Amino acid sequence: MAKKPFSSRVRNAVFILLSFLLTLILFLLSSCTVLEATLFNSEFIFDNMNSSNYFIDKCDEITTSLIDLGYASGLDEKFFDNFVDEVMLSEDTREYLDNYYSGNGAKIDTTDFKQSFNTELDEYIANNGIEDVNGKSRDKLVNKAAQIYRSSLEIPLFSKLSAYFLTAKNAMPFILVGLAVLAGVICLVFFLANKWKHRAVKYICYATSGAFLSLGIVPAYLMISGKISHINLDSRALYNMFVQSANSVCLAVLFISLFFLLVSLGLYFLYRRMYKKVSS
Amino acid sequence: MSDKKRRHRHKKSDGKSFIILPIIFLFGTYLVLYLALAPSFSTLFSAAGMFFSDNEKDYSTEYKNIFVPVSENSTLPTVTKEDNKSYVKNDAVEYPNYGNQFGELIIEECGIDNKLFFGDGEVALRNGVGIYNGSFIPGYGRTILVAGHNNTYFNGLKYAEKGQTVVIRTSYGNYEYRITGTAVKKATDRSAYDLNADYENLIMYTCYPFDELGLTDYRFFVYAELVSGTPIDKSIGEGD
Numbered sequence: 001m002a003k004k005p006f007s008s009r010v011r012n013a014v015f016i017l018l019s020f021l022l023t024l025i026l027f028l029l030s031s032c033t034v035l036e037a038t039l040f041n042s043e044f045i046f047d048n049m050n051s052s053n054y055f056i057d058k059c060d061e062i063t064t065s066l067i068d069l070g071y072a073s074g075l076d077e078k079f080f081d082n083f084v085d086e087v088m089l090s091e092d093t094r095e096y097l098d099n100y101y102s103g104n105g106a107k108i109d110t111t112d113f114k115q116s117f118n119t120e121l122d123e124y125i126a127n128n129g130i131e132d133v134n135g136k137s138r139d140k141l142v143n144k145a146a147q148i149y150r151s152s153l154e155i156p157l158f159s160k161l162s163a164y165f166l167t168a169k170n171a172m173p174f175i176l177v178g179l180a181v182l183a184g185v186i187c188l189v190f191f192l193a194n195k196w197k198h199r200a201v202k203y204i205c206y207a208t209s210g211a212f213l214s215l216g217i218v219p220a221y222l223m224i225s226g227k228i229s230h231i232n233l234d235s236r237a238l239y240n241m242f243v244q245s246a247n248s249v250c251l252a253v254l255f256i257s258l259f260f261l262l263v264s265l266g267l268y269f270l271y272r273r274m275y276k277k278v279s280s
Numbered sequence: 281m282s283d284k285k286r287r288h289r290h291k292k293s294d295g296k297s298f299i300i301l302p303i304i305f306l307f308g309t310y311l312v313l314y315l316a317l318a319p320s321f322s323t324l325f326s327a328a329g330m331f332f333s334d335n336e337k338d339y340s341t342e343y344k345n346i347f348v349p350v351s352e353n354s355t356l357p358t359v360t361k362e363d364n365k366s367y368v369k370n371d372a373v374e375y376p377n378y379g380n381q382f383g384e385l386i387i388e389e390c391g392i393d394n395k396l397f398f399g400d401g402e403v404a405l406r407n408g409v410g411i412y413n414g415s416f417i418p419g420y421g422r423t424i425l426v427a428g429h430n431n432t433y434f435n436g437l438k439y440a441e442k443g444q445t446v447v448i449r450t451s452y453g454n455y456e457y458r459i460t461g462t463a464v465k466k467a468t469d470r471s472a473y474d475l476n477a478d479y480e481n482l483i484m485y486t487c488y489p490f491d492e493l494g495l496t497d498y499r500f501f502v503y504a505e506l507v508s509g510t511p512i513d514k515s516i517g518e519g520d
Contacts, residue, residue, distance in 0.1 A: 075493070
């Protein structure tokens, strides 16, 4: 068989390298798109909270913690019946997420909570005929209850990562545009630098197949191994929300991966058809 | 070589590259990612190790009860040492894990008859009284620090007086203590207890004043000394 000329082999190697670069860009572009649509989108978090019964579970958890506080401070269990409700939690969580995503910090305002706690406490003291209440002990109780409420609403690591999170979130649209332009340029190079267009299709097909494998392998492993459900979180509500969100993210990545598989198959058949046309 | 043969061979090698190259690209992509993240890779992995465990977390609020009362006529496996004292054999003791109920704490004169837990977490104090897990279990010859809420299980401590008897029943033996005194101290006062004491002593504490609404800065301590009970043989594997 006659060997290919050296220049042709170098050309082929360069195009394969460009294909790899395109794989990398498609991988990053897809990952960033998923991040933008999920983690960087407060609606996604809020929707997952709703569908994972986050507010119902959270309500139970806060009530249990407050009842424990009651045991330590002389308050009856009944005091906390319907004290925290899902609507209140949902509104405060919405405000917390909105503040965080708009760059105003991970703040939770407990003024309303403290106010209603104080009102209920006054009523409780009056109804039970408690006469001697130490002001300092009472303040400590109210502050502790507010602290329990605040820490229950906080999402772990949110406040610690806020600086990185906001930087990444603000830069994300530019990164996405940059990566999309780069991917377009590489495709254009393939078509302009190849006289036989079926070769351009072939190199793009390599890249999309690579993107399919690179994107699909991690979520497939996570979902098959069930690793996601082994996360250690103290709160059951948070655990359910996390597992649901992580599964949604994995599914989104898998869908994009499958999209690349379909594109690859399409490009492969196109290549075959074009090649036949050229060689006949 | 004929044109047909060459085209066939070309088609075959081209077909292979549609499988091999994407696999190489897969490894290449993760190699690039690894190289890019190499400086923080170990940190990321150890963080992931902290967040993920081998099993799913158990969120049940039920506690494990390992307490089986020692019946009056039963004999525990003991060993006699050089000092002619009997010790409960180490392997006869089921050491409690955090949150396990492993005994009972009784002070008849105070109307206290509570479940005893290892650890003073929320579940323990919701259901009884708990030994601070930085202290020791009965029979170990060191300080036992027991906490309870003043409005529930340790409300009766307000009747505690010098000379009263405290009984702790466990699966490996029953222990009797005598109250030697009580004290009210600041919650932050570390001198209220000595966790490094090399003799067995029982300290029970709760919030003070009793029956007060709110969180207080003071704690009511009850101190007791060991009267009877077989100590645990702490020499693991000695002589084996």
